[in-house]
Amino acid sequence: MPARRLLRHITPWLALVTLLGGVAVPRPTVAAKAGGRLVYAARQDIDTLDPHITNRAATRKILIQFMDTLVVIDPKDGSVKPGLAEKWETSPDGKTYTFHLRRNVKFHDGTPFDAAAMKFTFDRIQTPLGAPSVARSFIGPYEASEVVDPYTLRVKFKQPYAPFLRMAALSPLGPISPTAVQKMGDQFSRKPVGTGPFIVKEWITKDQVVLVRNPAYQWAPALAEHQGPAYLDEIVWRFVLEAPTRTAVIQTGEVNVAEDLSYADVAGLEKNADIRILRGVPAGTPWTIYPNVQRAPTTELAVRRALGYAINKDAIVRVVFHGESRPAWSLLQPTTPGYAPLAKELSPYDPARAKKTLDEAGWKPGADGIRVKDGKRLELLWIFGSNNGYEEMAPLIQAMAREVGMDIQLREQPRAQMEEANRKSEHNIGEVNWWFPDPAIMTTNFHTKSLFGFNRPRLSNPEVDQMLDQAAAMTAEGQRMELYRKIQRTLFEMAAAYPLVDQVTVVGVRKEVKGYRFNVVTFPILYDVSLEK
Amino acid sequence: MFVYLQQRLALALPVVFGVSVVVFAIVHLLPGDPVLVMLSGANATPEQVAELRAQLRFEDPIAVQYARFLRRALVGDLGVSIFSKRPVIEEIADQLPSTLELAAAAIAIAVAVGLVLGILAALRPNSWLDRLSMLVALGGISMPSFWLGLLLIFAFSLELGWLPATGQGGWRRLILPAATIGLGYAAVVARLVRSSFLEVLGNAYIGTARAKGLAERAVVLKHALGNALIPVVTIIGVQLGNLLAGTIIVETVFSRRGMGRLAVTAVLDKDYPLIQGVVLVSALGYVLVNLLVDVSYSIIDPRIRHRGGAA
Numbered sequence: 001m002p003a004r005r006l007l008r009h010i011t012p013w014l015a016l017v018t019l020l021g022g023v024a025v026p027r028p029t030v031a032a033k034a035g036g037r038l039v040y041a042a043r044q045d046i047d048t049l050d051p052h053i054t055n056r057a058a059t060r061k062i063l064i065q066f067m068d069t070l071v072v073i074d075p076k077d078g079s080v081k082p083g084l085a086e087k088w089e090t091s092p093d094g095k096t097y098t099f100h101l102r103r104n105v106k107f108h109d110g111t112p113f114d115a116a117a118m119k120f121t122f123d124r125i126q127t128p129l130g131a132p133s134v135a136r137s138f139i140g141p142y143e144a145s146e147v148v149d150p151y152t153l154r155v156k157f158k159q160p161y162a163p164f165l166r167m168a169a170l171s172p173l174g175p176i177s178p179t180a181v182q183k184m185g186d187q188f189s190r191k192p193v194g195t196g197p198f199i200v201k202e203w204i205t206k207d208q209v210v211l212v213r214n215p216a217y218q219w220a221p222a223l224a225e226h227q228g229p230a231y232l233d234e235i236v237w238r239f240v241l242e243a244p245t246r247t248a249v250i251q252t253g254e255v256n257v258a259e260d261l262s263y264a265d266v267a268g269l270e271k272n273a274d275i276r277i278l279r280g281v282p283a284g285t286p287w288t289i290y291p292n293v294q295r296a297p298t299t300e301l302a303v304r305r306a307l308g309y310a311i312n313k314d315a316i317v318r319v320v321f322h323g324e325s326r327p328a329w330s331l332l333q334p335t336t337p338g339y340a341p342l343a344k345e346l347s348p349y350d351p352a353r354a355k356k357t358l359d360e361a362g363w364k365p366g367a368d369g370i371r372v373k374d375g376k377r378l379e380l381l382w383i384f385g386s387n388n389g390y391e392e393m394a395p396l397i398q399a400m401a402r403e404v405g406m407d408i409q410l411r412e413q414p415r416a417q418m419e420e421a422n423r424k425s426e427h428n429i430g431e432v433n434w435w436f437p438d439p440a441i442m443t444t445n446f447h448t449k450s451l452f453g454f455n456r457p458r459l460s461n462p463e464v465d466q467m468l469d470q471a472a473a474m475t476a477e478g479q480r481m482e483l484y485r486k487i488q489r490t491l492f493e494m495a496a497a498y499p500l501v502d503q504v505t506v507v508g509v510r511k512e513v514k515g516y517r518f519n520v521v522t523f524p525i526l527y528d529v530s531l532e533k
Numbered sequence: 534m535f536v537y538l539q540q541r542l543a544l545a546l547p548v549v550f551g552v553s554v555v556v557f558a559i560v561h562l563l564p565g566d567p568v569l570v571m572l573s574g575a576n577a578t579p580e581q582v583a584e585l586r587a588q589l590r591f592e593d594p595i596a597v598q599y600a601r602f603l604r605r606a607l608v609g610d611l612g613v614s615i616f617s618k619r620p621v622i623e624e625i626a627d628q629l630p631s632t633l634e635l636a637a638a639a640i641a642i643a644v645a646v647g648l649v650l651g652i653l654a655a656l657r658p659n660s661w662l663d664r665l666s667m668l669v670a671l672g673g674i675s676m677p678s679f680w681l682g683l684l685l686i687f688a689f690s691l692e693l694g695w696l697p698a699t700g701q702g703g704w705r706r707l708i709l710p711a712a713t714i715g716l717g718y719a720a721v722v723a724r725l726v727r728s729s730f731l732e733v734l735g736n737a738y739i740g741t742a743r744a745k746g747l748a749e750r751a752v753v754l755k756h757a758l759g760n761a762l763i764p765v766v767t768i769i770g771v772q773l774g775n776l777l778a779g780t781i782i783v784e785t786v787f788s789r790r791g792m793g794r795l796a797v798t799a800v801l802d803k804d805y806p807l808i809q810g811v812v813l814v815s816a817l818g819y820v821l822v823n824l825l826v827d828v829s830y831s832i833i834d835p836r837i838r839h840r841g842g843a844a
Contacts, residue, residue, distance in 0.1 A: 041788075045798060047616045189618060205617075205627050206790035206798075207701055240699055240788040248686045248698045416803060 034231045036531035038513070040524070041240040041249055041258040049203060050189035051172045052125050052135045057435060060134075061523045062237055063171035065211055066108075067194035070099055070118070070168040070175075072221040073437050075520040078283065078337040080165050083221045084113065084175065084195065094160030094475045097168075101151045105219045107177035108199045115153040119145040120178040122155065135172035140164060160473030162480060163440035169520075170437075195219070197230040197527040209237040224527060225515060231530035250275060250508045256531070257516070257524065258508045263322040269508055278507045279324070280522035283336040284435040285445070286328030286499040287389065289382070289397070290456035291429060293496065297378060298428045302361030303406075304495035307380070308347035309354035310404045311397055316501055320392045324506060328499035331442060331488050335520065337477075338439035338484035343499060346492040354404040363405070371405035379407045382429035385418040390431045393500060422456055430456030433503060435521035439484040443468045446491060457496045464490060541827050545820045552816040553606065556809055557599050606813065612806035614799075621810035624795060629814070631701065632780050632791035635714070638707050639776060640769060642715030643722050647765075650719065651726025652753070658731060666723060673720030678779050682713040682786040699788040710787040714779045718772060725768055729761040736760075762833055770826035777815055 044058035051063050070085040085099040105113040122145050125135045141158040148154050157164065167173060180193035191200050197220065198211035217229045238255065240246045243262040250258035251272060261269065261277070269275050291298035291307065298304055313327030329341035363371035363378055371378040380401070384390045391412065398408040408429065413421060422430050432454050434441050444450050447468050448460040467487045474480040491497055505522035515528040568586045586592060593601075605612065611621035654666040689709060690698035700706050733739065734757055742752045781793035792811060799807035 045794075047802075048618065053618070186618065204790065205624065206794045207788075238700070238788065242786050242788070244683050245686065245699060245786055245788060248683075248691050252690050252694065252698055254690075254697055254699060414801075 033530050033532055034229075035233050036231075037234040037236060038232050038257065038526065038529060038531060039236045039238060039255040040526075041238055041246045041255040043241065043243070043246070043260040045206060045239045045241065046203075046209070048189045049192050049200060049209070051174065051176065051192065051194075053133050053189060054135075054172065055133055057521075057523075060171055062209055062211075063174070063194075064196075064519065064523055065198045065235060065526055066192070066196040066200055066214075067171045067174040067176070068105075068196050068219065068221070069171060069173065070101075071165060072223050073166060073169045073283075073520045074223060075283070075335065075518060078166075078335065078437065078520065080169065081221065081223055083169065084219065085168075088165070090165070090475050092475065094162055094473050095157045097155045097164060098148070099153045099155070099168075101153065102219055103151060105195055106216060107175075107180065107195050108193045108214060109177050109180050111177045111179045111193075113175055113195050114150045115147040116150070117178050118153050118175050119147055120181075121175045122173070124176075124181065125173070133172065138167040138170050138173055140167065160475075162472055162474050163438045166438040198232075198235060201234075206239065208239065211235040211237065220527065224525075225517075226528060230527045231515075232526065235526055247508075250510065253510060256510050256513050259505070259524070261506045261508050263320075263324045263506065266322065266324060266506055274511050275508050276511060276513075278509060278516065278518070280505045280507070280518035281333055281335045282435045282503055282505055282518075282522040283437045283520045284333050284503065285331060285336075285433050285441060286333055286503060287393070287431075287433050287501045288328070288331070288497055288499045289390070289429050289431050290445070290497045291380075291495065292425060292427050292456070292458050293494075294425050294458040295428055297376070298380060300361060301495060302357050303363070303378070303380075305347070306354040306357040306361075306404060307401060307406060308343075308495055308498050309350045309357065310400050310406065311498060311500065312349045312400055313500055314349070315400075316393055316396055319396060321501060321504070325501045325504040328502045331445075331491065331497055331499055332439055332484075333502055336437065336439060336441075338481045338488075340485040340488050342485075342489055342492050346489070347495065347498065351400075351404050358405060365405050369402070369405060370407045377407060378405060379409060380428040381409050381411060381426070382431075383411050383413055383418050383421045383427040384431060385415040386412055388415055388418070388431060389433070397500075422454075423452060425458050427456075432456055435503070437520045439481070440472055442484065442487060443472060446487075446496065459494075459496055461494075537831065538824075538828065541824050545824060548820055549813075549817060553603060553809075553813055554599070556812045556816075557602060558595075561595055561598075602809065611810035611813070614807045615804045616802050616807075621806050624807060625792070625810055625814050628790055628792050628795045631789060632777075632784070632793065634707065635710055635780055635783070635789065635791060636773075636776055638711035639714035639718060639779075642711055643718035644765075644769070646716065646719035647722025648726055650723035652730060652758075654723065654727040655730035655734065656753070663727075667727070670720035670723040673716045673718075673723075676717060678713050678717060678782050679786060681716065682710070682783055685709045685713055686786075701789060710783045710789055713783050713786070714776060717779070718776060721768060721772060722765055725764055726761060729764045730757060733757045733761045759833060763830060766826055766829055766833065770823045773822050774819055777818070 042058060042061065044056065046059040046062065047056050048054050048059060049062065051067065054060065069083045071080050071088070072083045073079070074081055084102050084105060086102050087100050089098045101113070101115060101118065107113060111117065122139065122142060125139050126142065140161045140163065143156040143158045146154040146156070175195060177193040181188050184191070190203050197214050197217045199214050201210045201212045203209045212234050213230050213232060215229050218227070220227050240249060240255070240258070243260070243265070246258040247261060247265045247269065249255045250269070266277055270277050291304045293299055317323060317325055317327060329343040330339050332339045358371055363373045366372040366377065382394055384394045394410050398410060401408045421427055432445065434444070444454050446455060446457065446459050446464055448465050451458065451460060464487065467483060467490070471480055471483045471487065474483065505518065507524070509516050512531050512533055514530050514532050517525045517528060519525050568582055568591065590598070602612070609622055613619065614621055614624055617624065650666040650670060654663040657663055686698045686709065689696045696709055697706050698709070739752060739756060742756045777792070780791055781797055783789070784791045784793040785797065792815065795807070796811045798804070799811055
């Protein structure tokens with residue numbers, strides 16, 4: 001057990017997004033003291049610091065400290081606010097975006113930020129830099145950028161791409177210094193150069209990244225709580241992969257902030273007067289499992305619906321999450337635009353109804369309590385990933401399904417093998433969850449073109465595809481979100497997904513840390529943080 | 534002596550070669566397509582997969598890939614990490630010193646604690662001291678390093694506040710992780726020292742030494758210790774593999790950088806060049822240490838040197 005626990009904590013985890021953004025929380029202006037060194041205990045190691053190469057959320061948490069983005073997202077309501085772009089226009093066909101850029105912004109190396117630098121950044125994402133990165137998927141059907149004048153940039157897409165405005169708030173699409181890229185070559189990935197409030201000083205692999213204050217910083221996004229340079233002199237970003245170790249070092253004071261604390265440790269830490277526990281709900285999708293509609297017996301609507309009725313989400317919250325989260329009823333997290341808690345009505349916990357549904361579909365209880373139809377037992381294969389976060393939920397749900405006569409067989413596989421098995425459609429139940437600021441993430445989960453990617457339900461439904469495409473092209477925000485709610489209703493009626501529990505980020509900060517905030521996907525915004533003894 | 538060394542080296546080469554073949558083969562025979570693995574974080578299209586596959590030249594026959602790997606490895610080029618895009622040799626050079634430091638400290642603790650416990654136990658066989666020493670040793674062997682590490686953090690960092698729990702730099706940050714590995718290892722050494730000592734103490738020359746009227750201290754330290762040490766030196770060499778494996782857990786628990794962390798990341802990412810590099814370098818280290826062990830025998834016991842030289 002300890003070894004498995006250990007492995008769970010040291011493994012990279014599915015999560016998608018990063019961005020600079022924040023909330024202007026109206027609060028009395030306390031004179032925050034400048035200076036000091038903040039030590040941050042991070043759960044995950046990074047792969048690179050190059051925003052165009054990385055595939056890890058762990059890296060993007062650091063990117064937001066030293067990069068800015070064209071726009072930012074208000075975590076309160078998901079609305080898009082000015083960042084390095086002061087204003088912008090979208091063409092009626094949703095294929096062209098025009099950004100009017102802020103002046104007098106400089107990269108850490110002194111290079112001025114302008115439309116040409118932004119074009120350079122977007123164009124670089126298109127060049128092969130090794131494994132295709134999240135930057136490439138964020139920029140979508142990018143065609144080209146055009147420098148209209150030094151401070152006006154026109155970005156064109158091959159197809160209408162409504163999610164782009166929120167994607168432009170993600171740090172992998174933030175501007176990087178063209179001169180630094182040319183001068184540094186391969187070394188750019190070790191010490192990248194952006195425009196943000198901190199500067200990368202040093203990355204010691206497997207140990208820490210050190211960032212120092214950018215003294216020239218005068219272009220904080222409107223959502224920030226202050227203007228001018230950051231308060232902290234230095235951030236030491238340490239990789240402390242083990243959850244028990246993070247719990248220990250936040251108590252000894254070796255670190256000022258420890259992220260992703262184990263849910264089991266929270267109650268104990270809350271008794272410690274030196275530590276505050278902060279909770280955030282990242283935008284994206286909840287912990288969710290999906291039935292494979294292309295492999296029997298989950299091809300049957302009755303079986304899929306019955307499984308939905310069999311799952312007691314409250315029990316999962318209590319047992320696995322120690323009460324630190326809540327049941328999920330939407331395909332999106334509550335902080336994501338388009339959130340619609342429809343499963344409450346369409347797929348509630350109701351074991352009696354589950355049994356009735358199966359009875360009516362001809363699945364009759366067999367000798368061992370497992371239902372049988374046409375000589376076949378009601379067996380469902382759940383291929384769950386090692387260290388993917390579902391390993392404690394899986395046996396619990398297995399027991400719940402058994403109550404109504406379903407036999408869920410659990411097979412654990414390393415994540416990479418799980419992905420392959422999912423792509424080959426070998427599973428009945430798959431799992432995936434995301435951090436993502438836009439409901440377009442549903443295209444990743446349910447569109448025919450994602451069958452090769454993360455389409456766990458193996459859904460290839462023309463009606464769903466058409467609605468997803470339409471939503472991705474809509475520029476009117478209100479109508480667009482209405483359509484995403486409609487899509488969710490359709491998917492719940494098809495029983496194509498079971499959201500289980502909302503994702504919740506739990507962070508411990510010591511009492512001297514002031515001004516700590518989460519961005520829209522609960523990454524830390526350290527720009528406004530100060531240390532006050 | 535030189536001939537002896539040459540012989541040992543000649544024997545070591547095929548071992549290293551064999552390791553490289555096995556490592557290369559195993560990685561390529563495991564299930565899981567490396568290209569798909571690399572793309573699993575991104576929502577890749579089949580075209581992107583094909584593009585990357587061609588770029589990495591996984592389509593060449595395995596033998597061709599291996600020949601390429603070996604030719605480069607011979608000149609110290611272990612390829613480039615798929616994820617960090619840095620030369621594997623640089624990645625390893627970054628991590629190796631930290632692990633060497635940890636391993637050296639662990640061995641020092643193991644030998645010091647093991648020798649003391651073992652000798653104490655052997656000098657008073659079946660006394661309470663013997664029983665206690667062996668009980669401690671048994672505890673050390675049975676305690677998983679994961680658990681012991683967290684216990685030490687709990688006791689010395691959290692409760693007593695004497696030592697930092699994590700990080701790098703300075704002996705204070707080295708003690709807890711080194712003790713975590715070293716104590717388990719000390720247990721093995723202690724049991725071995727005890728039995729080896731008991732055996733040596735039963736020899737006639739010990740009786741002679743005592744009969745000459747030598748002080749007990751001189752008998753133990755001068756006449757018995759050297760002879761009792763040979764199996765201890767052997768076990769240190771043999772156990773080095775376990776010790777390196779132990780660093781994987783310990784480096785993670787104590788958030789230290791090092792080869793263990795590198796190995797874990799490489800395996801989880803299926804970063805083929807990095808896995809090959811880490812295993813190859815570890816195997817080289819293993820062979821090297823065993824070579825040193827062989828050489829040290831000849832220093833401790835001249836009879837071995839003469840036998841080797843004559844053959």
